[in-house]
Amino acid sequence: MAKATRRPKEFTQAQLYELKHNPNVSSIEGRNITYTSVFKIAAIxxxxxxxxxxxxxxxxxxxxxxxxxxxxKRCLQRWRAIFDKYGEKGLMNEGRQRHNRKHWTLEEKLQDKIHVAEEQIRLLKDENAQLKRELRELQKLYAEKPKRLYVRSRVSEY
Incomplete structure (x- = not known):
């Protein structure tokens, strides 16, 4: 039995051209080939x-x-597992899209930080205003109460 050959590290220009023009290929990124869902279902x-x-x-x-x-062989094993678990709809969805995170530019990151900081400032200002109102109410209550002085007498034990 012949040993399975691994794919080379990079595609040649001719291979890239052939793969990009193959109707069963959705996209190619580096060494990753994304196959169309129609091909996956037909392959299963x-x-x-x-x-x-x-x-x-x-x-x-x-x-x-x-x-x-x-x-x-590896692709069909993976697709078979998805097909058994989720059916054809599982193969219709691109698996990598479920886990993709948004890649933010530096400007977007800074804008997001500014937005978060502005929201925190707004919340703190609201909290300060609430505390000021409560303080005024307590001061009014204290001003209305008559002030009493309590003197404690000390008893010494002899």
């Missing part, structure tokens, strides 16, 4: 019919030397 159906993973990818127009000979 073909796999259920007994077609081998390599054959599915060759029929899909992929060069195994470019993507790696072990890629079809």
């Amino acid at each position: 159906r073909a796999d259920q019919d007994g077609v081998r993973p390599r054959e599915i990818f060759i029929r899909g127009g992929f060069c195994l030397e470019a993507i790696g000979t072990d890629t079809p």
